Amino acid sequence: MRNKSVIGWLLAAPLSLVLLVFLVAPIVMIVVVSFWGATEWSIYPAFLFDNYEFLLTSDVTYRVFLNTFKYAFITWVFTLLIGFTVAYYLAFHIRTLTWQIALFLLCTIPFLTSNIIRMISWIPFLGRNGIANSTLISMGVIDEPLEWLLFSDFSVILAFVHLYTLFMVVPIFNTMMRIDKSLIEAAADAGATGWQTLWHVIIPLTKPGIMIGTIFVVALVMGDFITVRFMSGSQSANMGRLIQNDIALLQYPSASATAVILLVTVLILIGTLLRFVDIRKEL
Amino acid sequence: MTTISKVRYSRRSMLKAGGAAVAAAALPAPMVWGQETKNITLRQFGTGVSNLNDVALKVKEDLGFNLEMTALDTDSVTQRAATQPNSFDIADIEYFICKKVWAAGNLQAMDTSKIAQYDNIAGTFRSGLLTPESTIAQGTAPHTVGFTTGADGTEFVQEESGWMTLIPTIYNADTLGIRPDLIGRPINNWSELLNPEFKGKASILDISSIGIMDMALVVESMGEYTYPDKGNMTKEEIDLTLGIFTEAKKNGQFRAFWKSFDESVNLMASGEVVIQSMWSPAITAVRSQGIPCVYQPLEEGYRSWGGGLGLSASLSGMELDAAYEYINWYLSGWVGGYLMRQGYYSAVPSTSKEFMSEDEWGYWYEGKESKGDIVSPTGAKLAGPGEVRDGGSFLDRMGSVVCWNSVMDENQYMVRKWNEFIAA
Numbered sequence A: 001m002r003n004k005s006v007i008g009w010l011l012a013a014p015l016s017l018v019l020l021v022f023l024v025a026p027i028v029m030i031v032v033v034s035f036w037g038a039t040e041w042s043i044y045p046a047f048l049f050d051n052y053e054f055l056l057t058s059d060v061t062y063r064v065f066l067n068t069f070k071y072a073f074i075t076w077v078f079t080l081l082i083g084f085t086v087a088y089y090l091a092f093h094i095r096t097l098t099w100q101i102a103l104f105l106l107c108t109i110p111f112l113t114s115n116i117i118r119m120i121s122w123i124p125f126l127g128r129n130g131i132a133n134s135t136l137i138s139m140g141v142i143d144e145p146l147e148w149l150l151f152s153d154f155s156v157i158l159a160f161v162h163l164y165t166l167f168m169v170v171p172i173f174n175t176m177m178r179i180d181k182s183l184i185e186a187a188a189d190a191g192a193t194g195w196q197t198l199w200h201v202i203i204p205l206t207k208p209g210i211m212i213g214t215i216f217v218v219a220l221v222m223g224d225f226i227t228v229r230f231m232s233g234s235q236s237a238n239m240g241r242l243i244q245n246d247i248a249l250l251q252y253p254s255a256s257a258t259a260v261i262l263l264v265t266v267l268i269l270i271g272t273l274l275r276f277v278d279i280r281k282e283l
Numbered sequence B: 001m002t003t004i005s006k007v008r009y010s011r012r013s014m015l016k017a018g019g020a021a022v023a024a025a026a027l028p029a030p031m032v033w034g035q036e037t038k039n040i041t042l043r044q045f046g047t048g049v050s051n052l053n054d055v056a057l058k059v060k061e062d063l064g065f066n067l068e069m070t071a072l073d074t075d076s077v078t079q080r081a082a083t084q085p086n087s088f089d090i091a092d093i094e095y096f097i098c099k100k101v102w103a104a105g106n107l108q109a110m111d112t113s114k115i116a117q118y119d120n121i122a123g124t125f126r127s128g129l130l131t132p133e134s135t136i137a138q139g140t141a142p143h144t145v146g147f148t149t150g151a152d153g154t155e156f157v158q159e160e161s162g163w164m165t166l167i168p169t170i171y172n173a174d175t176l177g178i179r180p181d182l183i184g185r186p187i188n189n190w191s192e193l194l195n196p197e198f199k200g201k202a203s204i205l206d207i208s209s210i211g212i213m214d215m216a217l218v219v220e221s222m223g224e225y226t227y228p229d230k231g232n233m234t235k236e237e238i239d240l241t242l243g244i245f246t247e248a249k250k251n252g253q254f255r256a257f258w259k260s261f262d263e264s265v266n267l268m269a270s271g272e273v274v275i276q277s278m279w280s281p282a283i284t285a286v287r288s289q290g291i292p293c294v295y296q297p298l299e300e301g302y303r304s305w306g307g308g309l310g311l312s313a314s315l316s317g318m319e320l321d322a323a324y325e326y327i328n329w330y331l332s333g334w335v336g337g338y339l340m341r342q343g344y345y346s347a348v349p350s351t352s353k354e355f356m357s358e359d360e361w362g363y364w365y366e367g368k369e370s371k372g373d374i375v376s377p378t379g380a381k382l383a384g385p386g387e388v389r390d391g392g393s394f395l396d397r398m399g400s401v402v403c404w405n406s407v408m409d410e411n412q413y414m415v416r417k418w419n420e421f422i423a424a
Helices: A002-033 A050-057 A059-093 A097-112 A115-120 A122-126 A131-138 A153-177 A181-189 A194-223 A226-231 A239-248 A252-276 B011-017 B019-026 B030-037 B053-063 B074-083 B095-104 B190-194 B208-222 B235-250 B261-269 B280-287 B317-331 B334-340 B349-353 B358-364 B394-398 B411-423
Strands: B041-047 B066-072 B090-094 B167-174 B176-178 B202-205 B254-258 B275-277 B294-296 B302-312 B381-383 B401-404
Touching (some): A002 A252, A059 A097, A059 A153, A059 B411, A097 A153, A115 A153, A115 A226, A122 A131, A122 A153, A181 A194, A194 A239, A194 A252, A226 A239, A239 A252, A239 B411, B041 B302, B041 B317, B053 B066, B066 B074, B074 B090, B074 B095, B090 B095, B095 B302, B167 B394, B202 B208, B202 B261, B208 B235, B208 B275, B254 B261, B261 B275, B280 B294, B302 B317, B302 B394, B317 B334, B334 B349
Parallel strands (some): B041 B090, B302 B401
Antiparallel strands (some): B167 B302, B176 B275, B176 B294
């Protein structure tokens, strides 16, 4: 009996150690540093609430927070709609497994290039004199170039949706593939329409996949800074941008404080999401 | 020029040279040191403007040792100089960065008696005076942070003490860049940056110490406020300045902000932006694509900056000698000529002149009409015969400098407010 528990501890040790060193320790460090003070070129140990005070008393912080949620929410809606549709088509409309795999791999091809390159290539496309505007003008749809195509919330969200939809497709496709086809036949036999089957059978059974995809997308968008910087031309900000600016200006404690608040927010959000679906039970 | 003759060792050269160094220690022979130099690698980092591969290649050719270049944006340069002292041997930084990071103790002072061209270094970097009659502009003027008390000096001193924090290499007078073809009328004032006529077509750089000075020039030009000292604003003045720009930002005045030199080139060349803060070689880069771009002289004057080479505090022994040799080579003219052809000024103009044609010197330095084509160091045509440099001669341009890039007493407050402006 005693032997068994020792073996259990030993088996768990490597992973625990890895998590301790590479996850827990850095986070503890960030929390500690968030109370430190900073000069222009160095940081010094202290126990100050200055960083949090400055952060939580500035209305810019709240607007940036709101902006971060806005990006996350809109991106989530679009990636979910597109991701669900793509996964649904792959899982239920493609008959053979070979084609399903082939088409699924096709979806992943754009992801073989760096996501920065995929993002930046939108810039010449959407620019004032870019392909999109010149095409629309030559087609006579518009007379003046559309300014809001680039360096706007539109371009930021477009890039997010483009970059992160696959993170929605994969887990949803995965859960859909494991839905017992006889359930759908049963629904049809019982007289359900296509929409009824979708709403009452497929969506409830796909929930874990949707939830995993949601966690991916929300965490990625909330933690992003580079997409927002490039696609908004530094005109918009999210929490990641605040942290990046602080780091660039050597304000590590202030960056840490922002990171702690962002981390807590994301954890609360994901904790709430997990209340709706017990991923572990349904996996 | 000094040569490497002293037999001293640093830990790094010992490790690198390995057995050869051990053998050499036992039997010191001059030719071994000639061989040793080839194994030295100096690691330099700085902004993209002067960290050029051509320089590294020429160093290898002329001096025999290796120079590794890393180009970063201004904030990353500051960050590295302050936090990663072991990642570099030579820091190619601006004087305002020096003011920020000198106290961190990662750089060592340089003995000016070892600098062959010291007496020919431009007055701006020594007494602070361009000509004996000049007045010193506001902000962090290079000579105010250019000297320290001694080899281990931590404080800046205001006179030529014989110990320099940075050895000056380049400087320039910055102004707004415009696309004359898309604007179609004369631009003469800084206030044009916030002119609603250019709504959605203006840009400013997102580097606080530089951007705040451009903003101050705009605010003064608009007649909103006259600063007692732009280079050292009070909290209220910082709030006022950033307040005016935050409002403009919310009204959609800016198309984008830029942080690295190539971003500003792309914004201008693509026509996204028609008026913006810009640096001289960015103008050169836009023009060499055949797109008209003017570095517009403005009535209120220029914002200036200076850069130089600093030595890492950890540098010693043969590497330190090599670094001095490199710096002396840097000031001996080839690099100066190269940088002058990009539109900068060399800190030792007399040696750079020897590496430029008479026509080039006339165009870039004296503000004369060019006689033939003026080409960039990479060979792209920048101007045809009969053209004059924007802003004219060296004295016209540097003589109209009204402020330097700055680090203020209220810098931390400014930085936080700047962050809010970017996020607003």
